[in-house]
Amino acid sequence: xxxxxxxxxxxxxxxxxxGVATALVLKAFNDNLVFFYSPTDLKTKTIPPERRMxxxxxxxxxxxxxxxxxxxxxITDGANAVPVVYTGILPDLFREGQGVVTEGxxxxxxxxxxxxxxxxxxxxYMPREVADALKAAGQWKGASAKP
Amino acid sequence: xxxxxxxxxxARFSRIAGRVFPWAVGATAVLMAAGLYFALFASPPDYQQxxxxxxxxxxxxxxxxxxxxxxxxxxxxxxxLVWRHLLADVVARAMAPIGACFTxxxxxxxxxxxxxxxxxxxxxxARLTSVLVLFFLYLGYLALQNAFDDPxxxxxxxxxxxxxxxxxxxxxxxxxxxxxxxxxxxxxxLGGPAIDASMLVPLILMTLAFExxxxxxxxxxxxxxxxxxxxxxxRLRAAxxxxxxxxxxxxx
Numbered sequence: 001x002x003x004x005x006x007x008x009x010x011x012x013x014x015x016x017x018x019g020v021a022t023a024l025v026l027k028a029f030n031d032n033l034v035f036f037y038s039p040t041d042l043k044t045k046t047i048p049p050e051r052r053m054x055x056x057x058x059x060x061x062x063x064x065x066x067x068x069x070x071x072x073x074x075i076t077d078g079a080n081a082v083p084v085v086y087t088g089i090l091p092d093l094f095r096e097g098q099g100v101v102t103e104g105x106x107x108x109x110x111x112x113x114x115x116x117x118x119x120x121x122x123x124x125y126m127p128r129e130v131a132d133a134l135k136a137a138g139q140w141k142g143a144s145a146k147p
Numbered sequence: 148x149x150x151x152x153x154x155x156x157x158a159r160f161s162r163i164a165g166r167v168f169p170w171a172v173g174a175t176a177v178l179m180a181a182g183l184y185f186a187l188f189a190s191p192p193d194y195q196q197x198x199x200x201x202x203x204x205x206x207x208x209x210x211x212x213x214x215x216x217x218x219x220x221x222x223x224x225x226x227x228l229v230w231r232h233l234l235a236d237v238v239a240r241a242m243a244p245i246g247a248c249f250t251x252x253x254x255x256x257x258x259x260x261x262x263x264x265x266x267x268x269x270x271x272x273a274r275l276t277s278v279l280v281l282f283f284l285y286l287g288y289l290a291l292q293n294a295f296d297d298p299x300x301x302x303x304x305x306x307x308x309x310x311x312x313x314x315x316x317x318x319x320x321x322x323x324x325x326x327x328x329x330x331x332x333x334x335x336x337l338g339g340p341a342i343d344a345s346m347l348v349p350l351i352l353m354t355l356a357f358e359x360x361x362x363x364x365x366x367x368x369x370x371x372x373x374x375x376x377x378x379x380x381x382r383l384r385a386a387x388x389x390x391x392x393x394x395x396x397x398x399x
Contacts, residue, residue, distance in 0.1 A: 007229045015310065022314045026325075033326045035272035056327060091266030093195060101329055118265045123334040125200060126343035127191035 036101045039080040049106045055082060056101040056120065064096055075100065075112070086114040093119035157373055160234060164366045171366060174359040182352035190349045200346070202260040207334075208354040209253040212361060213281060214316055216246030220288070221313040224306035236302045237376075239309065240292065241368035245361060247285035254282060265329060273322035274330035277315060284312040298379075 026033070036056030037045070047053060060081055063074035071090065074081045084102055094100060099120035104113045126134075186204035193200035220239055227235035257275070258268045269275065288305050295301035323332045334341045342350065 004229060011225060011229055011310070015313075018311060018314055022318075026318070030326075033273050035270070035327050035329055038327070091264070093264055116266075118267055118270070118329060120329055121195065121264060121331055122341075123331045124341045125193050125196075125203070125334060125346050127345060128194040129191075130343050131194035 038077040039075055039082045040077055042082055042106070043080050047106065049108050052103070052105050054101055054103045055084070055112050055114075056099070057082075059094070059096050059098050059100055061096045075102065083111045084114050085111050086117050088116070090117055091119040093121055157233060157237075161370060161373060164370055168363070168366050171359055171363040175356060175363050178352060178356035178359050182349060182356040185349035185352055190346055191343075193346070196264060199260060199263050202256055203346075204349050204353045206253060206256040206260055207350060208357040209249050209256060210278070211354060212357050213246060213250040213253050213278070214319060216242055216249060216361070217281060217284070217309075217313070217316055220246060220309050221316075224309040227302065228306050228310070233376075236306075237369050237372045238365075239306065240302065241372050242361075242365050243285055243288050243292075243309075245364050245368070247282065247289065249357070249361075250278065250282040250285055254278060270329050272328040272330060273326045274319065274328045277319045277322050280315055281312075281319060284308070284315060288312070 036054035037047070038057055039055070042055065055075055057075040057077040060074040060076040063072075063081075065072045070085065070087045072083065072085050073096075074083050076082075084104075086102065086104075094117065099122065101118045101120055102112065102114035102116065103118075104115045107113050182204070186201055190201075190204075192198045220242055223235045223239040223242070226232055227239060257278075261270075262268050288309055291308055292301045292305035295304065322328060323330055340347055
């Protein structure tokens with residue numbers, strides 16, 4: 001019984017220490033673990049222009065304009081919005097009200113020049129009829145997008 | 148009340164496993180057939196993802212199995228280290244490759260799903276990266292286990308690795324809540340799933356099918372491990388007996 005007890009306590013102590021160490025490391029690296037910045041982060045954190053980074057949020061409704069292959073839109077998180085310029089192919093899910101993550105750099109004129117645009121989708125899954133019924137009943141909580 | 152030690156006896160385990168095995172095979176076949184039928188034919192396309200949503204019925208159960216297998220691996224390793232129980236070692240050793248396969252399936256299907264939906268096969272966000280680390284933990288576990296001449300030492304070293312790697316499991320689970328990720332948050336959560344019932348049925352069926360498959364392969368692999376262990380000790384005994392025999396008929 002004795003050595004088993006000792007091994008058990010040793011194991012629990014080891015795991016406890018490991019857990020604390022991991023939590024501290026994750027806390028310290030919190031900023032680097034963020035996959036993208038929100039428009040509000042862009043305002044509050046001083047990120048130098050021309051530094052490559054990712055910007056994520058919702059495509060502001062009514063902000064999308066196209067000139068040939070170049071597309072301009074604004075990314076919003078509800079509080080702040082940043083204009084984005086992108087030339088290239090957009091993912092199928094891209095539309096107004098949809099979550100997107102863009103990679104690029106902030107230009108000196110305040111616009112974000114995106115080199116790539118990725119679409120983010122939410123955790124809700126439903127058939128089209130259910131989505132339409134929810135919208136008709138005014139119960140829609142998801143993206144304002146029309147499929 | 149049944150004592151846990153009842154199942155801990157390898158001979159008794161083999162008998163019970165032999166009885167459970169055909170049922171596990173049958174359950175896998177039935178659940179997999181029903182699950183695939185619902186996943187591919189009898190469920191509606193998603194309102195925004197269309198037909199691509201069907202990848203979810205393989206991807207999500209694979210991810211759950213990858214995480215729960217690792218949790219079981221860590222528990223078995225802890226039992227093996229503290230109580231030095233033979234069957235705990237056998238469970239851990241038998242299940243690690245199965246968990247690794249589920250993790251690989253999760254990564255591949257996720258990548259194939261990511262391209263049409265997100266627009267990319269892979270990004271280094273917290274969720275994707277931590278699952279890749281899980282895959283490497285499984286591979287590292289297997290490599291370390293087989294790196295020793297003495298299997299007992301390999302088992303102890305790899306059990307410690309499995310326990311240390313367990314910190315990754317909560318990181319994977321909560322990565323989508325703690326940090327901004329491209330991967331969306333969990334759909335199945337407390338307070339009701341964010342999945343329509345017509346899509347939840349194939350998801351649950353496929354999960355049960357994966358569970359049954361897991362049990363089937365695990366039982367098969369555990370029995371193989373037990374036989375291999377017996378074979379090894381028989382060989383060792385034979386070799387030992389050989390040492391004391393006069394060197395008749397052996398090359399000089």
